Amino acid sequence: MTPRQAWPLCVAAILLCAGGAAAATPAPDDPACSAEDRVFMKRAYELARFATTHGGGPFGALLVKDGKVLAEFSNSVLSTGDITRHAETGLISAFSPKIDRATFERSTLYTSTEPCAMCCGAICFSGIGRMVYGTSEAPFVAAMGLPPDPDPLTSHEILRRIAPGTKVLGPLMEAEGIKIHEAFWAVHPEYVGKL
Numbered sequence: 505m506t507p508r509q510a511w512p513l514c515v516a517a518i519l520l521c522a523g524g525a526a527a528a529t530p531a532p533d534d535p536a537c538s539a540e541d542r543v544f545m546k547r548a549y550e551l552a553r554f555a556t557t558h559g560g561g562p563f564g565a566l567l568v569k570d571g572k573v574l575a576e577f578s579n580s581v582l583s584t585g586d587i588t589r590h591a592e593t594g595l596i597s598a599f600s601p602k603i604d605r606a607t608f609e610r611s612t613l614y615t616s617t618e619p620c621a622m623c624c625g626a627i628c629f630s631g632i633g634r635m636v637y638g639t640s641e642a643p644f645v646a647a648m649g650l651p652p653d654p655d656p657l658t659s660h661e662i663l664r665r666i667a668p669g670t671k672v673l674g675p676l677m678e679a680e681g682i683k684i685h686e687a688f689w690a691v692h693p694e695y696v697g698k699l
């Protein structure tokens with residue numbers, strides 16, 4: 505999330521009190537995604553739901569190589585007080601001591617929501633070869649009750665610039681991700697911009 509999107513709580517509160525965010529329309533799936541990608545994205549959404557009841561925001565990620573799950577992580581910013589415990593950065597931080605660079609390069613990171621700039625940086629330094637995200641930034645921002653970012657910086661653009669060796673795909677199964685976000689942010693506007 506960019507600083508511009510991390511507007512103060514009062515902005516979201518006002519919008520939510522005024523009737524909430526308009527329901528976002530899911531974007532079509534990235535046609536480059538496979539049936540296997542859908543299976544693992546389903547798991548990323550499960551991890552996102554898990555996080556909402558276990559001290560985190562609605563974000564989950566997993567690392568997969570050759571059809572095998574190597575690592576999973578759910579956002580745990582609230583339970584740890586560590587602002588770097590996003591699903592993607594948290595996963596890479598927790599598991600990079602155990603996973604060598606060559607393994608990262610041949611793995612796919614599935615993440616329930618398009619990664620922020622911090623997480624793109626971690627993806628870059630890990631050397632992860634492929635990243636698939638579920639829900640795009642725009643409907644995520646809408647679910648928080650924030651206005652559209654007039655100058656969005658997408659993970660496609662960030663990773664194209666800083667990690668051209670990482671293949672980026674998404675969105676995928678965005679309708680499911682939007683439901684998770686809308687359910688969470690409707691009752692937790694106090695966490696907008698903090699998770």
Ligand SMILES: [Zn+2]
Pocket residue numbers: 505590591592593619620621622623624
């Ligand atoms: Zn992040």
